[in-house]
Amino acid sequence: MTIVTQQSVLPQHTSAPALPVVLEPDEVTAARVEQLCEVIMKKCLWQFHSRSWDRLRQNERILGMTTSLLKDEQVDVSDPLDRCYWVDARYLAESYRERFEWFHDMSAEQIDHLLSALTERLNVLTVTKSLNEELTDQHY
Amino acid sequence: MPYHEFECSKCIPERLRHAVRKTEGEDLTSALPLGYLNTVPGSISERGCAYCGAKHVIGTPMKDVIHLSHGPVGCTYDTWQTKRYISDDGNFQLKYTFASDVKEAHIIFGAEGLLKQNILDAFAAFPHIKRLTVYQTCGTALIGDDIEAVAQEVMDELPDVDIFVCNSPGFAGPSQSGGHHKINIAWINQKVGTVEPEITSDHVINYVGEYNIQGDQEVMLDFFDRMGIQVLSTFTGNGRYDDLRAMHRAHLNVLECARSAEYICNELRVRYGIPRLDIDGFGFEPLGSSLRKIGMFFGIEDSAEKIIEEETARWKPELEWYRERLRGTRVCLWPGGSKLWHWANVIQEEIGVDVVSVYTKFGHQGDMEKGIARCGNGALAIDDPNELEGLEALEMLRPHLILTGKRPGEVAKKVRVPYLNVHGYHNGPYKGFEGWVRLARDIYNAVHSPIHSLSALDISKDEIPTDRGFVTRRMLSDRDLDPQIANRADLRPYSGRFDIIPEIRARRAERVANGEFVSAP
Ligand code: SF4
Numbered sequence: 001m002t003i004v005t006q007q008s009v010l011p012q013h014t015s016a017p018a019l020p021v022v023l024e025p026d027e028v029t030a031a032r033v034e035q036l037c038e039v040i041m042k043k044c045l046w047q048f049h050s051r052s053w054d055r056l057r058q059n060e061r062i063l064g065m066t067t068s069l070l071k072d073e074q075v076d077v078s079d080p081l082d083r084c085y086w087v088d089a090r091y092l093a094e095s096y097r098e099r100f101e102w103f104h105d106m107s108a109e110q111i112d113h114l115l116s117a118l119t120e121r122l123n124v125l126t127v128t129k130s131l132n133e134e135l136t137d138q139h140y
Numbered sequence: 141m142p143y144h145e146f147e148c149s150k151c152i153p154e155r156l157r158h159a160v161r162k163t164e165g166e167d168l169t170s171a172l173p174l175g176y177l178n179t180v181p182g183s184i185s186e187r188g189c190a191y192c193g194a195k196h197v198i199g200t201p202m203k204d205v206i207h208l209s210h211g212p213v214g215c216t217y218d219t220w221q222t223k224r225y226i227s228d229d230g231n232f233q234l235k236y237t238f239a240s241d242v243k244e245a246h247i248i249f250g251a252e253g254l255l256k257q258n259i260l261d262a263f264a265a266f267p268h269i270k271r272l273t274v275y276q277t278c279g280t281a282l283i284g285d286d287i288e289a290v291a292q293e294v295m296d297e298l299p300d301v302d303i304f305v306c307n308s309p310g311f312a313g314p315s316q317s318g319g320h321h322k323i324n325i326a327w328i329n330q331k332v333g334t335v336e337p338e339i340t341s342d343h344v345i346n347y348v349g350e351y352n353i354q355g356d357q358e359v360m361l362d363f364f365d366r367m368g369i370q371v372l373s374t375f376t377g378n379g380r381y382d383d384l385r386a387m388h389r390a391h392l393n394v395l396e397c398a399r400s401a402e403y404i405c406n407e408l409r410v411r412y413g414i415p416r417l418d419i420d421g422f423g424f425e426p427l428g429s430s431l432r433k434i435g436m437f438f439g440i441e442d443s444a445e446k447i448i449e450e451e452t453a454r455w456k457p458e459l460e461w462y463r464e465r466l467r468g469t470r471v472c473l474w475p476g477g478s479k480l481w482h483w484a485n486v487i488q489e490e491i492g493v494d495v496v497s498v499y500t501k502f503g504h505q506g507d508m509e510k511g512i513a514r515c516g517n518g519a520l521a522i523d524d525p526n527e528l529e530g531l532e533a534l535e536m537l538r539p540h541l542i543l544t545g546k547r548p549g550e551v552a553k554k555v556r557v558p559y560l561n562v563h564g565y566h567n568g569p570y571k572g573f574e575g576w577v578r579l580a581r582d583i584y585n586a587v588h589s590p591i592h593s594l595s596a597l598d599i600s601k602d603e604i605p606t607d608r609g610f611v612t613r614r615m616l617s618d619r620d621l622d623p624q625i626a627n628r629a630d631l632r633p634y635s636g637r638f639d640i641i642p643e644i645r646a647r648r649a650e651r652v653a654n655g656e657f658v659s660a661p
Pocket of ligand 1 (some may be wrong): 189190191192211214215218276277278279309310311
């Protein structure tokens with residue numbers, strides 16, 4: 001099944017295209033999200049900071065930048081904290097391109113769609129459905 | 141939830157939720173043990189206390205400091221010389237330990253006077269040392285000794301000394317991890333920002349959560365020298381007290397052991413805006429990526445690439461030699477906290493072994509999240525195991541080797557499972573490219589050493605084989621190996637020296653003599 005969707009359901013940060021966007025079928029997206037997630041889980045550490053708010057920020061900033069890099073967009077790294085997110089994002093974007101041939105054929109909209117599904121999945125695994133009871137500790 | 145119930149712990153029902161086995165279809169939302177909770181009464185834990193976590197793990201690796209425990213001599217003794225956090229200037233921190241030697245009378249009448257006299261005596265005995273850390277213990281905390289006031293009195297009397305007070309008595313948390321947290325926060329509150337450092341490079345880092353076990357930190361400093369990166373401080377292995385007071389001036393915190401030292405990185409980020417970059421210093425790919433990321437941050441990636449290229453060319457053929465001979469080796473990865481996730485994936489990918497279990501004595505659920513995410517399905521994850529559970533797990537999993545500390549290691553030896561000490565190391569350092577080969581070599585020797593089959597013989601009654609006086613590698617690890625692999629000319633076993641640290645120190649000394657850049661004084 002191929003889903004044709006309007007820009008309105010895509011994440012906020014994408015610019016509106018003139019035509020409907022052709023996305024991958026759900027099951028393809030889901031399978032790819034798992035593959036992308038596996039790379040993060042096996043190779044990265046940034047997704048496991050100690051508090052929920054911290055994890056959400058890490059996931060959002062690093063995967064947001066990874067999305068931009070995969071779309072060959074410029075990322076502003078003038079702030080040192082952003083530069084540090086960018087370092088992890090670059091590692092991830094390069095790993096993805098190296099491991100997954102299919103990235104090379106994806107449009108910007110498809111990348112947006114896939115990476116926002118990935119962010120959602122990572123938030124579920126590390127925050128919203130995490131069994132880690134320390135995530136909501138008031139102390140840092 | 142796929143909990144694993146140990147037979148031996150059926151009488152302690154609270155233990156059920158401390159062990160899980162993630163299987164196909166499970167993920168972190170359905171498979172995670174409890175962690176960092178008070179040990180259940182009746183379960184003989186292998187944990188340390190919060191004083192031990194503060195002093196023994198984090199405080200004592202600082203090298204130019206008198207480390208004094210305010211309490212009975214036993215607390216100090218148990219935190220002395222059991223971990224090889226060496227220093228490059230004579231190992232003062234390993235050779236000496238200090239205690240105020242509190243006795244019953246002091247518990248009744250107070251021990252502040254005793255503490256003050258001890259501090260003065262210690263400075264008098266070692267006049268070249270001007271820095272001191274003092275650690276609270278259970279007894280002196282319970283009687284309410286004000287060690288901050290005593291420290292201030294001494295600093296007023298001796299203006300050239302500086303004293304750090306660590307208020308983390310044994311009962312200040314479920315395990316040593318409570319002490320890690322306390323000393324992190326105490327250090328940033330009391331000391332960071334009180335010294336202004338000399339900046340010698342455009343690229344300045346704090347290297348955090350690294351304890352220089354058998355020279356790990358010195359291996360990494362060698363890379364940082366070659367990249368032109370100034371290491372303002374190391375928290376705390378081979379680190380200097382005053383350098384650690386200047387942590388606020390770094391551009392980046394490079395964090396190795398997040399379990400013991402993420403707190404200070406988090407605070408440095410909040411208070412001083414210094415970013416935190418978590419890295420893996422173990423294994424070719426993770427270490428290479430880590431150096432590359434640090435290089436990217438400073439715009440000096442080429443310098444990292446050069447190191448990766450040189451080191452990989454030199455050491456990869458030796459790593460491969462071991463990997464070919466270690467495939468299918470079942471290991472229990474049972475270290476303290478961070479190695480369970482630093483190693484869980486890369487030890488399988490690069491050394492070829494299968495991790496059948498991970499455990500942690502004092503890790504938090506966050507450490508288990510990282511560890512379970514990184515090892516394969518089916519591995520048994522255990523939080524704060526007791527000795528009987530450890531034995532039952534060995535019986536059930538039948539590993540060829542356990543990677544652990546010396547307490548559980550000695551227990552494993554009794555049931556003839558070889559163990560490698562991954563806290564104080566066997567023949568480390570294990571960091572760096574060469575270090576990773578040294579770990580593979582130690583695993584190989586542990587698994588294939590004929591001593592284990594010999595130790596099964598009871599010489600008072602068993603038949604002792606007299607037809608062979610020795611066995612060779614070809615009769616042991618190469619027996620079932622494909623001859624094409626066994627005879628590959630491009631692979632070779634470890635060819636480095638017994639101790640690699642003198643070479644690294646000599647290289648640094650040469651750089652200093654030639655006026656070249658070095659990362660730290
Ligand atoms: S628990 Fe208390 S008494 Fe025991 S070693 Fe730790 S500080 Fe000392």
